[in-house]
Amino acid sequence: MSRAVPVPSIGLYLRGLIVGVAVAGLFAAVGVQLVRLSLVARTEIRVASAEPIGRVFSRPDILDRGGRLVATDVAVPSLYADPAMIIDLDEVIEKLMRTFPDLDAAELRKSLGDHTRRFAWIKRGLAPRQAQRVHDLGLPGLAFRQEPKRVYPAGALLGHLIGYVNVDNKGAGGLERYIDDNLGIESVLGAAPSRIPPVALSIDLGVQQGLAAELKEALTRYQASGAAGLVMDVTTGELVAAVSLPELDPEKPVEAQADGRENRLSTGVYELGSIFKILTVAMALDGKTTTLDKIYDVRQPMTFGQHTINDLHPAGRPLSVRDVFIHSSNVGAGMIALEAGSARQMGFLSRLGLLSGARTEAGPVAAPIVPKRWGELETVTIAYGHGLATTPVHFSAAVAALLNGGSRVTPTVLARRTGIVGERLVSAETSAGIRELLRLNVTSPHGTGRRADVAGYRVGGKTGTAEIPGKGGYQRKAVISSFVAAFPMDAPRFLTFVSLFEPRASEETKGQITAGLNAAPVTGRLIARIAPLLDVLPERATQEAASRAN
Amino acid sequence: MLRLLSVAAMALTIASAFGLYQTKYDTRQLEAKLQAGERSIEKMEGDIAVLRAEKAYLARPERIEALAKRQGLGPIAGHQYVLPGELQAKVQASQHEAASQKAEKASVRGPDHIEALLRQQDSLAGETR
Numbered sequence: 001m002s003r004a005v006p007v008p009s010i011g012l013y014l015r016g017l018i019v020g021v022a023v024a025g026l027f028a029a030v031g032v033q034l035v036r037l038s039l040v041a042r043t044e045i046r047v048a049s050a051e052p053i054g055r056v057f058s059r060p061d062i063l064d065r066g067g068r069l070v071a072t073d074v075a076v077p078s079l080y081a082d083p084a085m086i087i088d089l090d091e092v093i094e095k096l097m098r099t100f101p102d103l104d105a106a107e108l109r110k111s112l113g114d115h116t117r118r119f120a121w122i123k124r125g126l127a128p129r130q131a132q133r134v135h136d137l138g139l140p141g142l143a144f145r146q147e148p149k150r151v152y153p154a155g156a157l158l159g160h161l162i163g164y165v166n167v168d169n170k171g172a173g174g175l176e177r178y179i180d181d182n183l184g185i186e187s188v189l190g191a192a193p194s195r196i197p198p199v200a201l202s203i204d205l206g207v208q209q210g211l212a213a214e215l216k217e218a219l220t221r222y223q224a225s226g227a228a229g230l231v232m233d234v235t236t237g238e239l240v241a242a243v244s245l246p247e248l249d250p251e252k253p254v255e256a257q258a259d260g261r262e263n264r265l266s267t268g269v270y271e272l273g274s275i276f277k278i279l280t281v282a283m284a285l286d287g288k289t290t291t292l293d294k295i296y297d298v299r300q301p302m303t304f305g306q307h308t309i310n311d312l313h314p315a316g317r318p319l320s321v322r323d324v325f326i327h328s329s330n331v332g333a334g335m336i337a338l339e340a341g342s343a344r345q346m347g348f349l350s351r352l353g354l355l356s357g358a359r360t361e362a363g364p365v366a367a368p369i370v371p372k373r374w375g376e377l378e379t380v381t382i383a384y385g386h387g388l389a390t391t392p393v394h395f396s397a398a399v400a401a402l403l404n405g406g407s408r409v410t411p412t413v414l415a416r417r418t419g420i421v422g423e424r425l426v427s428a429e430t431s432a433g434i435r436e437l438l439r440l441n442v443t444s445p446h447g448t449g450r451r452a453d454v455a456g457y458r459v460g461g462k463t464g465t466a467e468i469p470g471k472g473g474y475q476r477k478a479v480i481s482s483f484v485a486a487f488p489m490d491a492p493r494f495l496t497f498v499s500l501f502e503p504r505a506s507e508e509t510k511g512q513i514t515a516g517l518n519a520a521p522v523t524g525r526l527i528a529r530i531a532p533l534l535d536v537l538p539e540r541a542t543q544e545a546a547s548r549a550n
Numbered sequence: 551m552l553r554l555l556s557v558a559a560m561a562l563t564i565a566s567a568f569g570l571y572q573t574k575y576d577t578r579q580l581e582a583k584l585q586a587g588e589r590s591i592e593k594m595e596g597d598i599a600v601l602r603a604e605k606a607y608l609a610r611p612e613r614i615e616a617l618a619k620r621q622g623l624g625p626i627a628g629h630q631y632v633l634p635g636e637l638q639a640k641v642q643a644s645q646h647e648a649a650s651q652k653a654e655k656a657s658v659r660g661p662d663h664i665e666a667l668l669r670q671q672d673s674l675a676g677e678t679r
Contacts, residue, residue, distance in 0.1 A: 027559060027563070030563060030566075034566050034570060037570060037574075068606065068609070069602055069603065069605075069606035070606075072599060072602060072603050072606075073599060074596070074599050074600045074603055075596040075599065075600075146596070151603050153603050153604075153606035153607040153610060154606070154610050154611075155610060155612070157610070157611070157612065192592065192595075193595050193596075193599055205610075205611050206611055208611070209611030209612060209615060210625075213615065454628070455628050455629075456628035457628070528625065528627070528628075529625040532625060532626040537631065538628035538631055
């Protein structure tokens with residue numbers, strides 16, 4: 001079988017080589033692709049949305065002090081259109097207008113008639129039933145997207161603090177705005193719940209409700225034009241409750257702009273009247289320019305040029321600092337302040353933070369109105385709470401520092417995990433002196449605060465009835481009557497502040513509009529109601545006395 | 551030899567093609583399953599959010615307060631606190647009081663009509679059974 005093997009020519013050999021290499025290359029490519037497909041992790045396939053979608057945001061929940069839900073996001077359907085897909089524009093507009101009469105037909109025609117657009121919102125945040133009705137219309141070019149929508153289960157109870165969000169679920173005021181700026185919100189497609197941990201408030205919903213209910217009752221009982229109140233932890237500055245009436249519904253942000261709807265606790269500045277005597281006495285005690293037993297002759301009114309400073313109920317005898325406080329003598333307070341001096345007074349108030357603006361997480365706290373000229377007359381009027389207008393939040397924080405042993409507190413609406421020890425503002429002795437005076441003002445039969453007493457809870461407090469400045473001077477009949485109190489007074493834990501705006505005289509108040517007869521009893525009822533919620537136990541001795549009496 | 555190699559390679563390629571197709575098909579199935587799962591999680595999460603909001607709405611203090619008032623409840627008064635050591639005495643005293651009150655009621659008002667009615671109903675129920 002010897003056949004002559006044809007000697008392959010160079011050309012044939014080359015051809016074979018080329019084919020061989022090509023085939024091997026192809027096999028190798030197939031092999032590589034197989035390995036790649038089986039080994040390499042597939043990148044996630046996402047359906048790219050054809051339409052440019054408006055950004056929406058998912059927000060963290062807001063909880064109260066005890067973990068109760070105050071604000072959360074729920075998914076709601078929002079209706080949009082792809083104008084390029086719309087067949088019969090007139091039909092779409094007519095049917096949509098029949099379903100949602102509040103839509104603007106002209107606006108709709110403009111946005112849906114533009115065939116270059118692929119996306120246009122029609123109506124956002126629909127109820128499930130509304131969405132079903134639109135779905136049943138069976139119109140091409142209309143579609144829904146799930147979007148997060150902020151809801152407030154607690155309703156208007158926390159309205160002034162919470163603020164509000166806009167249609168994209170972005171914070172536009174109050175605490176919601178603070179969350180955007182400081183804690184961050186997530187831009188989302190659809191309505192995924194937020195992964196940001198919830199925000200814990202210092203507010204306790206139960207206490208907040210107690211305060212709101214008492215203030216609402218006071219509003220009708222004393223026919224006041226408004227009311228405000230707060231409960232503050234004196235060591236941490238946490239606001240446990242903060243109510244300003246009328247309330248604000250966070251779901252109706254338009255209302256916030258209406259007159260008289262401002263947050264009277266932080267955006268309104270007021271001359272707060274005699275409750276300022278707490279600061280005056282603290283200043284003099286801390287500066288050691290007086291002692292609790294020092295006697296002042298308050299029998300004569302003070303005169304500065306054409307101004308005369310009187311006492312509402314002149315005592316007709318010289319008074320000690322204790323008596324000046326419980327009789328709420330303007331002349332006495334003026335004398336104590338003059339003795340200490342204007343510079344000391346200004347420095348003291350400034351140190352307490354009363355002369356500058358501030359802010360909490362719920363928004364700015366208005367700057368006070370400070371007199372341009374701070375002379376002797378101003379020193380005297382400020383001593384009893386006129387001539388310097390400040391916010392209740394400012395004032396409460398200052399008094400909290402005087403009560404807690406002398407450390408500065410910074411008001412907050414967020415829960416503080418640890419008690420922050422602030423800078424020392426006054427000595428422990430001064431703080432003890434102020435506590436004694438406040439308690440005395442409630443226990444003494446002559447004290448202006450005796451109607452605020454609650455058996456067992458050792459309440460201490462001070463009244464303030466400030467005439468509201470009107471045209472041509474102060475108005476005798478229009479006052480802000482306030483009561484600042486703390487309990488339990490031997491080691492104060494909570495401060496309460498209650499203000500009634502323009503209360504009317506009634507039979508119950510014996511024809512008077514002074515704070516001792518309206519704001520003080522409101523505070524008493526408030527403390528009786530909230531102390532159990534705040535884990536403050538009533539004192540044993542008084543408790544036994546009470547049960548014997550029953 | 552070369553032919554054998556070619557045939558083997560061809561068979562291998564076809565086999566891997568089928569294998570790949572199978573894997574891809576399975577993957578698609580799994581992906582669809584995963585997506586369905588994710589969608590249902592999303593829906594559940596949405597439902598949970600709504601239910602939590604509804605629960606919080608129903609438990610808002612304003613509403614609870616009105617309901618509690620209707621039941622005759624109110625804030626705790628100072629004298630209602632009892633120390634653990636005094637509990638025994640307090641319970642006995644209140645039981646004693648309740649017993650004497652009941653006796654007093656019975657002597658003043660005669661028989662308890664409602665109780666009689668309830669008994670009557672019980673016995674009627676017993677008969678029908």
